[in-house]
Amino acid sequence: MASRSPRARPERPAAVPIPARIWWMAAVTGSGAFMAMLDSTVANLALEPVRSEFGTTLALVQWVATGYLVAGAVSLPAAAWLGDRFGHGRVWAVSLAAFTAASAVCALAPGPMVLIAARAAQGLAAGAMVPAGQAVIASEAGAERMGRLIGALGVVVSLGPAVGPAVGGLLVEAVSWRWVFAINVPVGIAALLAARALVPAGRADRSRRLDLRGLLLLGTGLPLLLFGATEVGAGGAAPLPLLAAATGAVLVAVFAVAAVRAASSPLLDLRLLGRPAFAAATATAALTGAAMYGGLLLLAVYLPEAGRGGTEAGMLLLAMGLGSAAALYAGGALTDRRGPRAVSVVGAVLLAAATAAVLLPGPEGALSTAALAVVLVVRGAGMALAQMPAVTAAYGAVPPGRVGDAATLVNISQRVGGALGAAGVVLAVVAGGGGPRGYVVGFTALTAVALLAGLTATALRRGGAGPSERD
Incomplete structure (x- = not known):
């Protein structure tokens, strides 16, 4: 009797090569996103030196940080319309030029009001620049390359919040707070010069009209929602932030x-949210955004309470x-090869496990520094592996002509998720009575959010809108 030959395993498709031109284009557009992320974190380190130099109050100087956040939420809703109307590449270039010019004004500001106004201009530019750059990459690369490109860019962008405090602290102490903003100027000029040969202007649809009512509703509601949720996350449930968040939520709902x-x-x-794959991708992006920003806030409070000094907590x-x-670098290739769902x-499972493990010894104890470092490395890797494939899947789930709307919706979902996650952590800790029990409630809530992200991620699929979806 002849023996049956073993069934051959189907070969996995080889990854589609990425031309050098696409890599360089992604690097140039990614530089803008890196600067925007860097400035969202390092500016906090400049607040006290700014207050001291200008002899003003911390309440006023706080708007150097808050104004950037709120202004970005004002321009973000218009990013998709601007990209369709004028071309995503043009919008990105103009936004980068405005961001660079505003950075120069920040560095030269003679007083606090000029600095706050320039920071608001930075935020307005960043709100349009980041989704426009993502739309350029999605339009030029195609769904089969997005995993590696988003992963590689994510490495650079994620290093902004990671190394930003260290770099910003060094600049503030060694030179001046002004260099926190001045450093953007040569980077922005270099990116603009490189973009002339690398970043396409994009297709302009002069017939697309501006939905003025929608812009007023979302352009007012989103900043109020983010401002209110962020203030709740920073200082608890004060009446004014709660009112702002509630008003913003109503306006967003009406929109x-x-x-x-x-x-x-x-x-x-x-x-687009009626497409199950896109809805799952944006939901996963929102939930991972909540886990990321909520986790950063909770860890920033918990680590000192657990006996970690400022330097140790920072490390x-x-x-x-x-x-x-590190996970983004490997996860991009895995996403292109195996699809976004599995990754x-x-x-999400790694993220949930590592979040829960922070309090393994119990609320009264604490992990050793080495063990906690390992847990946080795993948490960071899980965060990247959960979020990056969802963003990749979002662009692949829509027709090519709707990548601008997809980029804007993904950015909105991440920002709203992050702000609500930070506010939710504060409320969870307060509900738990504060102290050790409050931390248990907070980390348990973050673990639940990570598990929910894993559940929504089961509906992700490999990119490419079908023929019936391209209208």
């Missing part, structure tokens, strides 16, 4: 209803950032 009912040309095409958070960067689910 959503109006956009879905619009006969044509809404500010954002929310019907532990840096380890988590480096874990994210994201595994990442």
Whole structure:
């Protein structure tokens, strides 16, 4: 009797090569995102030196950081319309030029009001620049290359929050707070010069009209929601932030209803959320955003309480950032090869396990420094592996002509998720009575968020809108 030959395993498709031109284009557009992320973190280190030099109050100087956040949420809703109307590459270049010019004004500011105004201009530029750059990459690369590109860019962008405090602290102490902003100027000029040969202007649709009502609703509601949630996350449930968050949520809800009912040309095409794969991707991005920003806030409070000094706590958070960067490098190739679902689910499980492990010895004890460093490296890696494939899947789940709307919706979901996650952590700790029990409640809530992200990630699929979805 002849023996049966073993069934041959189907070969996995080889990864589609990425031309050098695409890599260089991604690097140039990614430089803008890196500067935007860097400035969102390092500016906090300059607040006290700014207050001291200008002889003003901390309440006023705080708007150097808050104004950047709020202004970015004002321009973000218009990013998709601007990209479709003028071309995503043009919008990115103009936004980068504005961001660079505003950085120069920040560095030369003669007083606090000029600095705050220039920071708001930076935020307005960043709000349009980041999704426009992502739309350029998605349009030029194609779904089969997005995993590696998003992963590689994620390494660079994730290093902004990781190394930003260290670099910013060095600049503030060794030179001046002004160099925190001045360093953007040569980087921005170099990127603009390189973009002339590498970044396509994009297709301009001069017929697309501006949904002014939608812009007013979302351009007002989103900043209020983010401002209120961020303030709650920073200082508890004060009446004014809660009112701002509630008002913002109502305006965003009214916008959503109006956009879905619009006969044509809404500010954002929310019907994309009717695609199960895109809805799952944006939900996963929002949940991982909540886990990331909520976790950073909780760890920043917990580590000193657990006996970690400022330097040690900073190094532990840096380890988590480096874990994210390393995982992004490998996760991009895995996403292109195996699809986003498996990678994201595994990442969410790692994220949940590492979050829960922070309090393994119990609320009264603490892990050793070495053990905690390992746990945080795993947490950072899980975060990257859960979030990056979801972003990749979002671009692959929409027709090519709707990548601008997809980029804007993904960025909004991440920002809203992050702000609500930070606020939710504060409320969870307060509900737990503060102290050791409050930390247990907070880390348990973050673990649940990570598990929920894993659940939504099970609906992700490999990119490429089908023929019936391209209208």
